[in-house]
Amino acid sequence: MDPIYLDHAATTPIDPKVLKVMVETYQNAIGNPSSIHSFGRQARKIIDDARHAIAKYIGAGSREIVFTSGGTEGDNMAIIGAALANRKFGKHIITTKIEHHGVFRTCEYLESQGFDVDYLDVDQTGRISIDDLKSKLRADTILVTIMYGNNEVGTVQPIREIADLLSSHQALFHTDAVQAFGTVDMDVKDTPIDLLSMTGHKIGGPKGIGFLYVRDGVALESFTHGGDQERKRRAGTENVPAIAGLGKAVDIVADHLPERIDACLRVRRVLLKTLDAAEVSYRINGNPEHFLPQVLNLYFPGTQVEALLTKLDLEGIAVSSGSACTAGSVEPSHVLTAMFGTGAPETRSSIRISFGSGSTPELVAQAGTVIARAVRELVESGKAGERL
Template sequence: MRRIYFDHSATTPVLPEVVEAMLPCFTQYFGNASEPHLPGREAKKLLEASRETIARAIGAQPEEIMFTSGGTESDNLALKGVAEALSKKGNHIITSSIEHPAIGNTCKYLQRRGFEITYVPVDKYAIVDPDHVAAAITDRAILISIMHANNVVGSIQPIAEIGKIAREKGVIFHTDAVQSFGTLETDVGELNVDLMSMSSHKLHGPKGVGALYIRKGTKLTPQMQGGEHERRRRAGTENVPGIVGFAKAVEIAMAETEEKAERLEKLRKYLVAGVLERIEEVSYNGHPEKRLPGNANFSFKYIEGESVVLQLDMVGIAVSSGSACASASLEPSHVLLAMGLTAEDAHGSLRVTMGRSNTKEEVDYFLEVLPEVVGKLRRMSPLYAQAR
């Protein structure tokens, strides 16, 4: 059976070039980067070269890049680190109603510890209005965290505008760029951010490694106690093989960002037009243009998105019904609900996210089998029968 992978927002396959770059770190350059002997110095050299690669990709200085175990740790460190460091100044944090659970659940954690959290709403396209952020700022505000691009519907936020507002008000600004880094331009100067989370496995690098950009002068309390790694900001021996792989993936992504975005956008538009033409009573969720180039999200009336996912998997197509970090839940996507969708429409959602290796032929196969799957499930649906 042919296998087609349309779930690149969940994770991506590691590129052969990335694996090749990592292999020597397991056997030849295996030293602890904190040690002064030759094996340690060799590992340290690779570590710092990787740091420079990632800093260069986002317009930062190498010392502003801190390596982590992934996007979730980066988000936790950004929010908890700032909250603890600035707790004497204020206790107010502003975020959006559509954030990834790594932000949303961290905010709930902080709320239980006495911090005030404001969730700004989004419009029907899942886009935050900068004016709503500005209106939410109080004299107790210490941090604003708004994602760069949404993981469910791909909507791209006006981060530069929000960052400008935050800077004018003297509030630290963090963005979760896990979905956008490697696909969109993410220059930290142009985006006006103080903190930015990144993840390796979303751009064809290995899992278990990420980074947090920390603008020079930004106060952050470390959240792990131990050694003096990462300039005393994150204890624990650095994952040199993973970091080297991350840097190689970033290097490749930066070389093809524009070309990849154009190709994926064409592919997405072709797929969306095909779905809307072939299937009745389906809606396209998210902004038609201001979205990640490979992201398409639909809601099918009368059926469960999870059932569509399982049926497509049986014919060799991997897609998702929402965020991979929440798809095991039976609850409808909080993102879709925040956009104004009904619970029924949110339950009927399907996320298709394409990547660098996907082709028009794969989309054609998807368009061939999807109407059959939707038709089959609707014939089994009591809701569909009632509507007839």
């Protein structure tokens, strides 16, 4: 059996149409976009076109898009940039306990620099409470950073309510939309978000490229110093082929969003049906109503996550225990810990299955059968171990 890749929340295979655009750009657009000659102008136009397409898709203006090396850099640029630019108005920041490390560790870094950070709790479905956020907001809060959709359990936060709440407060609103971008319709004018980060490699685009949306008028202190690229917000020669690829990947999302969502929901149902038919005991970690269709986090009582992942890998099924950065380590997921408490069984016995291009119903059903068998064997061997 060929291996089956069900780890699209970690990264996605590049779309052939994106690759084609990138190869053509590598071959044909050799200039530095800052050069004034025709080669430079050709490269500049490629960047401008990609920026325009991206901006249009999220309801932004072209000047509000800053290209970055991906989600982590976008998160750092937004959070550190906003904190430093606004420290005269206060030093209080609010985030959640379930952020990706790109946000979480950036907030911890700012704490070490004298900022005061509140980490909001989430309920057992991974959602924050608006009342809790309201009660934590202070006159000196300068930034609220709350992810759009969670990368481990897929829970989508009440982004509109948060944005509406903050519209009458000085605090800027940043959201890490890295995981939500390809399967949630987002419009930054309709929902008043100040800063939004995304990455290319979760939507069939290249790795090492992304963007940060920065609402017009929002001041950020830049931490790269050098050339005037990206309107002085990110110095350094632009990665033109990657930007062209990112533009194409966003175009594809824009043209196919409902189909992408439907395809993920369909195979999600196929997987759950396969597990039900095999009478495997499981529970979904996440919110039953507000969830990313491509992320399915399952708790299998009586299993142990490392053993299950290893067994599945040997059987050719690539899934994960959580975010790629923590996969492979024995550290329990901070997301599941925030949802269920330290040492809860869900933190030791859950896996993340995530769908994308190539996740056909047939392959997902096949994977479901293997997962069901692996779970049953592990539960049985655990019980046998207890009897010894």
